[in-house]
Amino acid sequence: MNTDKKVTINKLPTGVPGLDEIVGGGLPEYSFNIIAGAPGSGKTTLAHQFVFANATPERPALYFTVLGESAIKMLRYQQQYTFFDPA
Ligand SMILES: Nc1ncnc2c1ncn2[C@@H]1O[C@H](COP(=O)(O)OP(=O)(O)OP(=O)(O)O)[C@@H](O)[C@H]1O
Ligand SMILES: [Mg+2]
Numbered sequence: 001m002n003t004d005k006k007v008t009i010n011k012l013p014t015g016v017p018g019l020d021e022i023v024g025g026g027l028p029e030y031s032f033n034i035i036a037g038a039p040g041s042g043k044t045t046l047a048h049q050f051v052f053a054n055a056t057p058e059r060p061a062l063y064f065t066v067l068g069e070s071a072i073k074m075l076r077y078q079q080q081y082t083f084f085d086p087a
Helices: 043-054 071-078
Strands: none
Touching: 043 071
């Protein structure tokens, strides 16, 4: 196989200090990732840090919530964090 034709898989920063090093440089671009963990372990917060670390006007991020965690409830709590940017 000609290694010159390998596709480069870029890594997106997680926004969490130290986590990029643990996951091999960040989360792979164009990938499907499942964040799994015990109740209250920080899954939603991690997802938001990732969104705020990567979203731009040119490449916006979409965040979907389901009934168990409505958008208004999620926003009320997540806006307490320093990474949260209402703009
Ligand atoms: N990065 C963080 N810094 C400080 N506190 C945090 C952080 N991440 C999570 N927490 C604390 O843990 C609590 C639960 O976080 P979060 O809602 O993100 O967890 P979860 O895994 O999504 O929970 P659930 O299983 O209920 O969906 C937060 O309310 C907060 O108190
Ligand atoms: Mg959650």
